[in-house]
Amino acid sequence: MSLQVFRHWIPTVKDAFDRTLMVAKFFCGLHVTNTFLCTCALAMGPSMLPTLNLTGSLVLVERLSIRFGKMASGEVVLIRSPEEPRKVVIKRIVGVEGDAVGNEEATAVVPKGHIWIEGDNKHNSRDSRQFGPVPYGLLEGRVFWVMWPPEDFGSVGRKVENNSLERYPKKGFLSMHL
Structure with missing residues (x-):
């Protein structure tokens, strides 16, 4: 039953x-x-103005580029912060291994396995000018698309500067190490 x-x-x-x-x-x-293909990230703050919005930009980050090849100068990337490992930051690659970066007073060569990152808003950004080259292993992915705000919707292209040798603040990686 x-x-x-x-x-x-x-x-x-x-x-x-x-x-x-x-x-x-x-x-x-x-x-x-x-984990392996693509993710979303929220970028807030002034360091990537005018590329990303001050009040927050929702961006798409692809993770395949960092697994299958070296990143190039001019790419916008998501990186685990070298100063605060629990945070991720979005910056632009200014130099890759072997490139010389700096200003008229001091230059540095980016060591093997590292990249040099800077925010687009150079006057309001904590980046390699303060903490030096970033190990390639801290790269999380390449930012390729802005989803929000609607007026910024579209791809995030490469921006290659002919002269990244702008004046850096006296206090920073270059003045301390060279």
């Missing part, structure tokens, strides 16, 4: 199990996409 009661529950349990499995597959796919 008790077996007959359970037979009525078999289709319901099977349906619940199938739905749970489908939700689990969705979250596994979402995790793989976020």
Whole structure:
């Protein structure tokens, strides 16, 4: 008699199990996409003006470029902060390994396995000018698209500066190490 009661529950349990499995597959796919392919990030603050919005820009970050090749100067990247490892920052690559960066007073060569990053708003940015070259291993991905605000919707292109040798503040990596 008790077996007959359970037979009525078999289709319901099977349906619940199938739905749970489908939700689990969705979250596994979402995790793989976020970890290895693409993710969203919120960029706030003045350091990347005018490229990104002061009050916050929602950007898409692809993670494949850092796995399959070196990043180039001019790319906007998401980086784990060398000063505060729990934070991520968005900056532009100004120099890659072997490049000379600096100003008229002092220059530095970016060491192997490192990049030199700077914010687009050079007067209001903490970047390699203060803490030096950043290890390539801290790269999280390349920013390629602005999703929000709507007026900035579109791709984030490379910006190669002919002269990145602007005057740096006296207190900073270059003045301390050279």
